[in-house]
Amino acid sequence: MLEERRSITGKWWHRWLRTPAELRDLGVVGINMRNARFLLPNNQQALYRLVDDKLQTKALAEAEGMSVPETYAVIRSPHQAARIEEMLAKHDAFVIKPARGSGGRGVLIIDGRDGKHYVKPSGSTVTGDEIRHHVSNILAGLFSLGGQRDCALVEYRVRPIKVMTDMSYQGAPDIRIVMLHGYPVMSMLRAATCESDGRANLHQGALGIGID
Structure with a gap:
């Protein structure tokens, strides 16, 4: 193992990369x-249930006087998902995320609008139908812990x-x-x-x- 480490340290890329050991x-x-x-x-x-659910985590943080992004909407049913564009008509930028997701899966960031399309940070766009489909996937548990049914949280888009x-x-x-x-x-x-x-x-x- 020692000889192996010595051989690695002699490589040109070792200035930037390191082995796990x-x-x-x-x-x-x-x-x-x-x-x-x-x-x-x-x-x-x-x-764990208190921190695995973003809605409960936000409620705990607010109760302690901590600042959290404003919640624009909580989508819990297919009927609400069908009306999401109407619910977000006043907001050009927002973030949609599963309440019980992890690792960023299912998070959709919208930076603004271009006509009837919604613009992502990369500059690519999505349609209202695609947003509704995404929210439906969240409700079905596609991104949630354990694949359980979930709700979609729509929040203020934080600007650094x-x-x-x-x-x-x-x-x-x-x-x-x-x-x-x-x-x-x-x-x-x-x-x-x-x-x-x-x-x-x-x-x-x-x-x-x-x-x-």
Whole structure:
């Protein structure tokens, strides 16, 4: 193993890339290790339902006086899904997401309108019919944890300040802070990329940047 590591360190690309073993030696904690060693052992499973549902999480945050994006609509039925354009007539920009989704799956960001079409951060457009179809998929549980029926949450589209826009591509970055027993132990900046289509979700291709 030692000889193998020495041979790797001699490669030209080693200036930018590191092996998993080297990252562990440097104290870098990946997502899997973070979940296995920190999140799962230190959180009560009975409380997962409060954070697995974005509606409940927002309610808890608001009760503590925290700022959260304004909720424009909550779509719970096919009848409401059919009326979504009418419900959002006053809003040019918005975000549609499954209440019980994870990893950014099912999140649709709309930056504005172009006639009867809706413009995504990438510049591509979707129609009202496509939005209704997307919401119907959310209700059917296509993006939810366990594939259970879900509801669609429509929120205010958060715009980053200038200093943050330079760190992200066509989307709002955010800072994730992991707390352990009330203390911040690690954090990262999540930046949108071309692949993530304006979303700051690592599972959708966003970039995670460690903060020292």
